Amino acid sequence: MPTASTRRTRHIGLSLGADICWPIAFEEILRNAKLELRIGKEVVDFACERVAIQPFELGAGCKYDVVVDRLTHWFTLQREWIKKAVLMDGLYVYNNPWSVQSYTKHSSYCAMIALGMPVPKTLMLPQKSYEPKDDLDYTLRAYARMFDLGEIGRSVGYPSFMKPYDGGGWQGVSRADDEAGLRDAYEHSDRYLMHVQKAVDGSDLFVRAIGIGPQVRIIKYVAENPLHERYTTERGFCSAADERTMVDTCLTINTFFGWDFNSCEALRRDGVFYPIDFANPCPDSQINSIHYHWPWYLTSNLKWAVFTAATGRAMPRNLDFTPYYAIAKQDIPYSEKLKGYARIARERLQADEFDAFCKKHLRPLEEAANAWYRSDRLMEAARRKVAHLFPAHEVDEFTERFVALVRQSVDDMEKESKS
Ligand SMILES: Nc1ncnc2c1ncn2[C@@H]1O[C@H](COP(=O)(O)OP(=O)(O)O)[C@@H](O)[C@H]1O
Numbered sequence: 001m002p003t004a005s006t007r008r009t010r011h012i013g014l015s016l017g018a019d020i021c022w023p024i025a026f027e028e029i030l031r032n033a034k035l036e037l038r039i040g041k042e043v044v045d046f047a048c049e050r051v052a053i054q055p056f057e058l059g060a061g062c063k064y065d066v067v068v069d070r071l072t073h074w075f076t077l078q079r080e081w082i083k084k085a086v087l088m089d090g091l092y093v094y095n096n097p098w099s100v101q102s103y104t105k106h107s108s109y110c111a112m113i114a115l116g117m118p119v120p121k122t123l124m125l126p127q128k129s130y131e132p133k134d135d136l137d138y139t140l141r142a143y144a145r146m147f148d149l150g151e152i153g154r155s156v157g158y159p160s161f162m163k164p165y166d167g168g169g170w171q172g173v174s175r176a177d178d179e180a181g182l183r184d185a186y187e188h189s190d191r192y193l194m195h196v197q198k199a200v201d202g203s204d205l206f207v208r209a210i211g212i213g214p215q216v217r218i219i220k221y222v223a224e225n226p227l228h229e230r231y232t233t234e235r236g237f238c239s240a241a242d243e244r245t246m247v248d249t250c251l252t253i254n255t256f257f258g259w260d261f262n263s264c265e266a267l268r269r270d271g272v273f274y275p276i277d278f279a280n281p282c283p284d285s286q287i288n289s290i291h292y293h294w295p296w297y298l299t300s301n302l303k304w305a306v307f308t309a310a311t312g313r314a315m316p317r318n319l320d321f322t323p324y325y326a327i328a329k330q331d332i333p334y335s336e337k338l339k340g341y342a343r344i345a346r347e348r349l350q351a352d353e354f355d356a357f358c359k360k361h362l363r364p365l366e367e368a369a370n371a372w373y374r375s376d377r378l379m380e381a382a383r384r385k386v387a388h389l390f391p392a393h394e395v396d397e398f399t400e401r402f403v404a405l406v407r408q409s410v411d412d413m414e415k416e417s418k419s
């Protein structure tokens with residue numbers, strides 16, 4: 001039996017907004033798993049709690065080893081608390097809050113184009129209108145140049161998409177099939193800073209690659225469907241080579257920007273994946289949209305949180321782009337570059353250590369997770385989320401539908417792992 005002096009509790013914090021369903025599962029599964037991991041000379045167990053929004057003293061220390069953060073992108077106090085805990089207290093957080101704050105869709109396009117990724121041709125336009133400021137008038141009169149949107153439209157080609165440079169949730173996104181459509185989109189763009197991007201027209205597959213640490217899941221997505229049917233349940237819809245490309249693309253993006261948890265959208269045309277939206281460092285994790293994939297998200301999230309907490313994984317405080325650019329400038333095909341980027345990514349994410357750790361320590365966590373998904377607790381957590389979003393008369397029907405998809409997925413994953 002371990003002595004008292006060799007015991008250690010690692011603290012996992014959940015920094016949450018309206019994440020109703022998955023945190024319930026996260027906490028209960030972790031508790032039910034009763035992990036006691038022998039790490040070196042210590043026996044490590046885990047405590048999990050939700051991070052409160054409250055005043056904090058800058059020098060006050062931080063009890064958490066790891067924080068899973070879902071607030072940084074819009075809640076300033078929490079973001080700044082996280083920054084202080086990384087800078088002062090050695091906190092590991094996913095995702096890197098500086099990177100979430102500053103690497104928008106636009107800058108993620110720029111960096112990945114520089115690495116050779118086939119992002120469709122994209123142009124940035126000056127804003128249609130601006131928030132009034134003292135110096136605005138002078139600045140625009142002196143420096144704003146007239147431009148011809150028609151010419152820009154022709155240079156990008158149609159159809160094209162006009163969308164905010166730092167967008168999310170499809171806000172302000174519109175498709176233009178001709179010059180009139182493009183002009184109309186610009187007229188309505190108001191204070192949004194916009195891109196015009198060539199559409200990946202005639203694509204035969206839309207995928208989302210979700211990365212949680214070194215774990216990646218490729219999901220077929222149908223953007224035209226209602227929200228709860230966009231993430232399809234199809235598996236095996238692309239070749240192993242295609243899957244490798246998307247896994248490597250996702251890991252490259254995530255490690256370049258210091259995002260442990262991110263989603264990358266890409267459209268395939270003529271066998272090439274064109275990434276179109278990959279700065280999503282707070283991916284949708286709600287049972288009503290990802291349903292069938294929800295248990296993969298949760299179990300993967302738990303495994304990565306436990307691994308980072310148990311091993312004291314160091315938070316990379318700086319992003320280091322240099323090795324990626326060193327590969328980018330080599331005279332080799334993009335497919336070879338991508339393999340090189342992915343090697344850096346796997347190393348940074350300790351992919352091999354993580355695999356070995358899971359095999360050695362995390363079987364009880366997986367078992368506790370699968371038992372939870374099959375328990376009434378899933379029904380309760382799902383119902384809470386569904387009741388928050390759906391009209392009362394639809395709550396039963398949709399709760400049951402999502403629960404059935406989760407359980408189907410757990411059965412499928414168990415079969416997969418045995419085969
Ligand atoms: N270049 C493009 N080609 C084809 N479809 C696109 C393109 N850009 C955006 N879309 C469509 O518009 C949706 C929203 O655009 P996206 O860049 O993902 O914005 P958001 O960050 O708001 O999710 C995408 O999911 C896709 O369906």
Ligand SMILES: [Mg+2]
Pocket residue numbers: 169170265277
């Ligand atoms: Mg998107």
